[in-house]
Amino acid sequence: MKLLVDSGATKADWIALDEQGNRLFTTQTLGLSPEVIDRKEALERLEARFDISNNRKEVTSLYFYGAGCGTDRMKKYMKEIFEEFFPNAQVSVKEDTYAAAYATNPSNEKAIICILGTGSNCSYFDGKELHQKVQSLGYIAMDDCSGNRFGRDLIRAYYFGKMPEHLAKIFQDEYNLEPDTIKHNLYKEPNPNAYLATFAKFLIQHKDDTFIKGLIYDAMQTFVDNYITQYDNAHDVPVHFVGSIAFYLKAELAEVLEKNNLKLGNVLRRPIDGLIEYHELN
Numbered sequence: 001m002k003l004l005v006d007s008g009a010t011k012a013d014w015i016a017l018d019e020q021g022n023r024l025f026t027t028q029t030l031g032l033s034p035e036v037i038d039r040k041e042a043l044e045r046l047e048a049r050f051d052i053s054n055n056r057k058e059v060t061s062l063y064f065y066g067a068g069c070g071t072d073r074m075k076k077y078m079k080e081i082f083e084e085f086f087p088n089a090q091v092s093v094k095e096d097t098y099a100a101a102y103a104t105n106p107s108n109e110k111a112i113i114c115i116l117g118t119g120s121n122c123s124y125f126d127g128k129e130l131h132q133k134v135q136s137l138g139y140i141a142m143d144d145c146s147g148n149r150f151g152r153d154l155i156r157a158y159y160f161g162k163m164p165e166h167l168a169k170i171f172q173d174e175y176n177l178e179p180d181t182i183k184h185n186l187y188k189e190p191n192p193n194a195y196l197a198t199f200a201k202f203l204i205q206h207k208d209d210t211f212i213k214g215l216i217y218d219a220m221q222t223f224v225d226n227y228i229t230q231y232d233n234a235h236d237v238p239v240h241f242v243g244s245i246a247f248y249l250k251a252e253l254a255e256v257l258e259k260n261n262l263k264l265g266n267v268l269r270r271p272i273d274g275l276i277e278y279h280e281l282n
């Protein structure tokens with residue numbers, strides 16, 4: 001049995017295939033990012049899914065593409081966890097940008113690959129390997145234009161009184177905005193980045209509001225400036241995206257990229273289905 005896994009900080013999508021490439025089952029766990037969970041929590045999240053834990057000894061190959069796996073230390077850390085849980089599996093761990101690259105670009109052409117989901121990332125794919133000029137420092141310092149950054153912006157706008165009154169009323173009706181609740185989720189609970197990203201739904205629902213539109217376009221332009229155009233050939237290759245933020249704000253993304261003379265490529269909400277095609281071809 002072969003397992004293909006695409007994991008962000010919020011959730012991980014799993015597909016099990018037999019030796020002929022037939023789909024055995026699909027499932028989902030909570031995210032498995034080593035930046036925000038420890039070994040014990042990772043094992044508990046694997047054990048919690050019966051279809052995964054019940055087949056742990058049947059797995060012969062595991063291809064894991066995960067947020068937070070951009071360094072050798074984190075790759076080794078996750079590899080050891082999976083080797084413990086799946087004792088008969090050959091384990092490959094790569095950062096989630098590779099899943100995005102393979103899913104949006106199965107023919108392995110040169111392209112810029114971006115993730116805009118709970119977190120964000122951007123790499124250049126040369127046809128074989130990914131290259132990053134800027135090492136991500138995680139959701140606190142970076143993650144421009146991500147779900148968690150938009151959540152942070154909305155909360156700050158509400159508390160600083162910058163959010164228009166009509167929006168603020170809707171916002172407080174939809175979310176628990178008590179200071180103690182917000183602080184508890186940010187500083188006491190696991191995955192504060194995923195908590196912040198839950199507010200991004202409000203942004204997408206009200207994306208045509210002038211105030212929200214300003215937040216979206218400013219964030220996208222910052223992402224273009226800080227991430228995409230750091231590559232010298234950014235204007236010569238397509239820019240592919242995966243992630244819910246990119247998917248639901250595709251029209252806005254296309255407008256910002258066109259304004260910057262960049263070519264929008266494929267936009268996928270989730271790369272997991274594209275990974276099947278890639279592994280079949282390669």
